[in-house]
Amino acid sequence: MYWNKSLILNHMLESIDMSLVDWSRGQFALTAMFHWIFVPLTLGLSFIVAFMHTIYVKTGDEEWKRITKFWMKLFGINFAIGVSTGIILEFEFGTNWSNYSWFVGDIFGAPLALEGIFAFFMESTFIAIMFFGWNKVSKRFHLTASWLTAFGASLSAIWILVANAWMQHPVGTAFNPDMARNEMTNFWDVIFSDVAVNKFLHTITSSFLLGSVFVIGISAWFLLRKREVLFARRSTVVAAVFGVIAAIATIATGDTSARIMARKQPMKFAAMEALYEGQTHAPLVAIGAMRTDTTKRLNPQEEFIFKIEIPNALSYMVFLTPNGYIPGISDLVYGNEEQGFMPYEERIERGAVAIQTLKELKKAKERGDEATYSALREKFNDPVWLDEYYQHFGYGYYKGRELKELIPNVKLSFYSFHVMVILGGHFLIISIVALWLSLKNRWGNHKWLLWVALITMPMPWIASQAGWVLTELGRQPWVVYELMPTISAVTRLKPAAVQLTFWIFLATFTVLFIAEIKIMVTQIKKGPGGK
Amino acid sequence: MFRRVFRFYYDGFRKMTWGRKLWGIILVKLFIMFAILRLFFFPDLLKRDFSSDEERADYVLEQITNP
Numbered sequence: 001m002y003w004n005k006s007l008i009l010n011h012m013l014e015s016i017d018m019s020l021v022d023w024s025r026g027q028f029a030l031t032a033m034f035h036w037i038f039v040p041l042t043l044g045l046s047f048i049v050a051f052m053h054t055i056y057v058k059t060g061d062e063e064w065k066r067i068t069k070f071w072m073k074l075f076g077i078n079f080a081i082g083v084s085t086g087i088i089l090e091f092e093f094g095t096n097w098s099n100y101s102w103f104v105g106d107i108f109g110a111p112l113a114l115e116g117i118f119a120f121f122m123e124s125t126f127i128a129i130m131f132f133g134w135n136k137v138s139k140r141f142h143l144t145a146s147w148l149t150a151f152g153a154s155l156s157a158i159w160i161l162v163a164n165a166w167m168q169h170p171v172g173t174a175f176n177p178d179m180a181r182n183e184m185t186n187f188w189d190v191i192f193s194d195v196a197v198n199k200f201l202h203t204i205t206s207s208f209l210l211g212s213v214f215v216i217g218i219s220a221w222f223l224l225r226k227r228e229v230l231f232a233r234r235s236t237v238v239a240a241v242f243g244v245i246a247a248i249a250t251i252a253t254g255d256t257s258a259r260i261m262a263r264k265q266p267m268k269f270a271a272m273e274a275l276y277e278g279q280t281h282a283p284l285v286a287i288g289a290m291r292t293d294t295t296k297r298l299n300p301q302e303e304f305i306f307k308i309e310i311p312n313a314l315s316y317m318v319f320l321t322p323n324g325y326i327p328g329i330s331d332l333v334y335g336n337e338e339q340g341f342m343p344y345e346e347r348i349e350r351g352a353v354a355i356q357t358l359k360e361l362k363k364a365k366e367r368g369d370e371a372t373y374s375a376l377r378e379k380f381n382d383p384v385w386l387d388e389y390y391q392h393f394g395y396g397y398y399k400g401r402e403l404k405e406l407i408p409n410v411k412l413s414f415y416s417f418h419v420m421v422i423l424g425g426h427f428l429i430i431s432i433v434a435l436w437l438s439l440k441n442r443w444g445n446h447k448w449l450l451w452v453a454l455i456t457m458p459m460p461w462i463a464s465q466a467g468w469v470l471t472e473l474g475r476q477p478w479v480v481y482e483l484m485p486t487i488s489a490v491t492r493l494k495p496a497a498v499q500l501t502f503w504i505f506l507a508t509f510t511v512l513f514i515a516e517i518k519i520m521v522t523q524i525k526k527g528p529g530g531k
Numbered sequence: 532m533f534r535r536v537f538r539f540y541y542d543g544f545r546k547m548t549w550g551r552k553l554w555g556i557i558l559v560k561l562f563i564m565f566a567i568l569r570l571f572f573f574p575d576l577l578k579r580d581f582s583s584d585e586e587r588a589d590y591v592l593e594q595i596t597n598p
Contacts, residue, residue: 073549080553084561091568094575102577102591131550132543179588180595359596362589488595491576501572508563515556523549 023498024096024490029472030502031088033465034509038082038516040464043157043204044211044246045075046150051238053146057139067231069134070528071215072146074520076131081516086160088505096498100479100489105181107173107190108163122152154204158191161203165196167480168471169264175390175483177361177380182480194260202253205246206424206467210460212243213427216434217457218524220450228527229444237438243431250424255317262318262326265481266341267406268474270329271413273314274302278328278336284313287418290411298329302410329410333403344395344403351396354389394483408476416469423463430456 049072056064093101093108101108129137129145137145166173172189173182184190216239222232262269270276273285276298288307292300312322325339335343357376364373379385398406430453437443444450475481479489547554577587 076550077553080550080557083557084564087564088568088573091564091573094578095573098576099591099594102587103595128540128543132539136539136542179584180591181588355596358592362592362596484595492594501568504568504572512556512560519549519552 020495021486023495027502035085040207040210041078043207046153048211050146050150057143066528077519098491107166161200162191162196165199169195198256202257205249208246209250212239213460215239216453220453223444224450240431240435247428266327267332271408271410272417274410274414275328278331280325281312281322282314282326283309283311347392347395348398350389351392352399354393355396394485397485408474413474416466420463420466
């Protein structure tokens with residue numbers, strides 16, 4: 001299998017097998033999506049628990065202690081099942097994406113090391129105090145531990161999101177052609193890039209919203225069964241307040257995210273709206289369904305069977321004026337001189353020059369040709385050459401390949417974006433209604449509303465996963481935007497070996513998921529107890 | 532101080548009820564991940580197959596310049 005060195009070398013110069021890329025991507029997606037079942041609930045529930053714990057410490061009301069302990073227990077189950085599932089992603093970097101993990105160099109290493117040092121240990125220590133500390137440590141210290149657990153969880157998320165943001169928008173680094181890796185030139189540029197800041201804010205606020213909808217949904221179940229009514233109503237109030245704030249923040253950061261994407265990743269933006277021809281006064285498709293047309297210039301091309309549009313909204317969303325030009329997929333692929341978009345054919349040529357330069361530099365170094373080496377090495381320090389050629393490096397891999405390989409899956413990008421947005425709106429409404437009726441002491445009087453809250457409970461996971469599908473799939477074929485495509489990032493292993501681990505993961509994850517649901521449901525059915 | 536901290540954790544684990552099952556899951560999971568997956572299926576290839584960063588860089592350069 002793939003723990004054999006000779007196997008790697010044998011495959012080194014063979015042409016890339018697309019099924020290898022697909023299986024490797026599938027394996028990574030499976031692991032990341034499984035990991036992401038647990039992370040947002042940990043982030044959201046930790047803060048809700050901290051709020052409830054604060055109310056208990058402030059009021060001394062034992063009912064709030066029961067409430068805090070119940071949600072803390074669900075937080076613990078989720079944390080225990082989910083903890084370390086993310087480490088598998090790091091295994092995959094080293095085995096399945098070895099070119100990529102070398103190429104990104106310390107961009108990934110530094111943030112992940114910081115995550116390990118600051119957040120993980122902080123989280124682990126304070127979680128222990130949070131669970132074992134009842135009647136053992138002072139109330140205030142115990143409460144501090146709950147808050148530090150919540151902040152520690154979000155702190156953990158910062159670093160991996162910064163690393164992901166760099167892959168979407170590589171800044172603050174320089175490529176070292178001798179070592180074939182990117183080296184950080186400005187740490188602050190990496191962590192404070194607008195993509196990183198917004199990605200972090202959008203991810204944590206949407207996770208807070210997920211936690212709120214979860215608490216509202218479980219509480220609705222208790223109210224429907226007329227069990228633990230006070231517990232359920234109080235839980236709903238805390239979750240609804242947090243949910244309304246989180247929903248508004250999620251929508252605001254989502255809006256900023258779209259604006260940033262339109263400028264930094266116009267192909268993803270065009271794909272998520274299935275916009276093929278660029279235009280000013282571009283409408284936003286509120287809802288629509290598509291079919292594939294294989295007769296168009298961009299073959300295949302998605303066409304709407306039906307759609308409901310909001311006139312001018314897309315241009316307005318990006319430029320705050322309807323006159324803003326939104327490039328379509330055709331503008332980006334075939335170029336649009338008037339709007340300043342270079343055709344992909346040209347970018348491919350320039351990228352191929354950059355790859356060839358790197359290849360020649362390596363050869364010159366090997367044969368000890370100092371003059372040639374120095375001349376070529378200098379290019380990688382020349383801002384003009386970097387701008388004209390290295391910037392298009394990744395496109396060079398598509399020389400002789402079909403242009404459509406540079407277009408992400410439009411249908412999936414469109415649907416994942418719209419599912420996320422529509423569900424986000426639904427969560428805001430649910431949170432507002434739950435808060436409004438709770439304040440009027442009428443939450444629980446309408447059975448159908450409780451059913452809606454209960455049915456809504458799993459939906460934030462769908463929205464959250466859809467958001468990541470758009471982020472990662474809409475960026476395709478890039479692993480590092482415009483510099484490294486999947487075909488170059490993947491380790492050239494036998495596809496069968498990757499398939500094997502894919503199925504092992506699927507089986508393991510299924511068992512873990514069933515365990516989580518089973519333990520969670522058992523504890524929910526038991527209720528807060530302790531009266 | 533050390534004794535108090537030890538006692539805190541010791542009592543916490545000893546009095547655990549539903550948490551025991553979770554610890555069981557965590558330990559089985561960590562065993563599968565590190566003793567099976569990491570060891571047999573997911574070696575860090577560049578770390579394992581090359582002894583220096585120069586060799587690793589050379590290998591990756593070969594890979595990424597031969598699309």
